[in-house]
Amino acid sequence: MVRRISSKWAKTNAIRRNREVARHLPExxxxxxxxxxxxxxxxxxxxxxxxxxxxxxxxxxxxxxxxxxxxxxxxxxxxxxxxxxxxxxxxxxxxxxxxxxxxGIHLLRYRGNRFDLRVMTQLSPKKRWETTGIIGRAAAKGKIVTNYHNGGKVYTAETLLKPHTTNVHAQLKSLARLGVQTGRSLRKSFPGISEIGLDIAMDKSLKPWILEVNTKPDPYIFLKHPNRAIFNKIRRYQTAR
Ligand SMILES: Nc1ncnc2c1ncn2[C@@H]1O[C@H](COP(=O)(O)OP(=O)(O)OP(=O)(O)O)[C@@H](O)[C@H]1O
Ligand SMILES: [Mg+2]
Known part of the structure; x- marks a missing residue:
């Protein structure tokens, strides 16, 4: 069974079939x-x-x-x-x-640097999709990608979003839901998939855009989260399979 899909094109076309998810896909x-x-x-x-x-x-x-x-x-x-x-x-x-x-999405900025969010969504041991962690990454000065390998820095989503909204909690809740919807719809085309990492861009109206869905998301970025319970749960779900 396919457990990892590397083609962004194949993944985009699979999740586009879900109307709710499709609203969050940039053309x-x-x-x-x-x-x-x-x-x-x-x-x-x-x-x-x-x-x-x-x-x-x-x-x-x-x-x-x-x-x-x-x-x-x-x-x-x-x-x-x-x-x-x-x-x-x-x-x-x-x-x-x-x-x-x-x-292109004009990413929100934190201290002048562009940032995006990583939403980790996994199939629970009871086989229900659940968003287990959300974390943020800010690009190095002047860079157009936020990846760690390109000098990006990790922050909590709360830190990054707080200057842009009065209701961080509601934002995170709707991101968690988007992760679950994306997981469900991706699994319809690729039944071997059991976890995803969404790269989410927020525009200035705070609309989330799915830039990419990773099917082999790096759990270790969550080691940088001050709440260690998040990483522990992610690992627990990974090893429960
Ligand atoms: N449409 C877009 N608008 C704004 N920024 C984007 C867009 N697409 C990508 N980026 C930026 O570039 C970064 C890297 O792009 P993307 O995640 O698609 O590829 P990748 O990181 O090389 O793939 P992987 O995550 O599988 O390693 C994103 O995290 C984001 O910061
Ligand atoms: Mg990426």
């Missing part, structure tokens, strides 16, 4: 010149990323502005006048691999 398509052009016209800012990537490697932020186009990879920014020149450069960078283009 995503395979990278082609036509798709990129159309999505840049529509959203002005998009993310381009490998279909089977990890650690934030190969992730790029592409923008359209009055003066032309630019992409950012790491801290490097490259500018172009014409779309054809931009796409030519991207084609060289992405050669030989499938890439996706996704509506």
């Amino acid at each position: 995503t398509s395979k990278l082609t010149a036509d798709h990129l052009k159309r999505m840049l016209d529509r959203y002005k800012m998009v993310y381009v990323k490998p279909d089977r990537g990890s650690y934030g490697n190969g992730v790029m932020r592409v923008e359209k502005s009055g003066a032309g186009y630019r992409y950012q990879a790491g801290r490097k920014i490259v500018k172009f006048r014409r779309f054809e020149a931009l796409f030519g450069a991207l084609r060289r960078l992405t050669r030989g691999k499938t890439y996706l283009v996704q509506k």
Whole structure:
């Protein structure tokens, strides 16, 4: 049985079938010149990323502005006048691999750095989906990905959200629910799946967007949570299988 799905495209298409979950998916398509052009016209800012990537490697932020186009990879920014020149450069960078283009979400910031949240949702020993932990990651200064391997720092979700809302608790509750809905719908297509880690972006209206669903989520990030009971439960659920 498949216990891990590495294709972001396959996972996105599986969970898109659930209407409630679909509302939280930023538009995503395979990278082609036509798709990129159309999505840049529509959203002005998009993310381009490998279909089977990890650690934030190969992730790029592409923008359209009055003066032309630019992409950012790491801290490097490259500018172009014409779309054809931009796409030519991207084609060289992405050669030989499938890439996706996704509506860019303007992440909330903490002390000036972009952050997103990781929602851990697992099948309990009683075989019910349950969100067992939520934690946050803030990008290093000027970076476009929040991954630890790219200098990201871990904080509690409460710390990151508090400056943006008066009701952190309600936000976390709805994220927990979104995790459960996503787990259920993913398991319909992939019955071997028993835990997921959602990468969630919050926009400035505090709407959560599912950037990615990891099917082999790292439990150890929760060692950084001051409440050790969270990590212990996650491990208990993992070893109960
Ligand atoms: N559409 C988007 N809008 C805003 N930021 C994004 C978007 N897609 C990705 N990012 C940023 O880039 C980071 C890495 O992207 P993503 O999680 O899709 O790939 P990955 O981390 O390489 O894969 P994995 O989590 O499997 O290792 C995200 O955590 C987020 O900070
Ligand atoms: Mg990720």
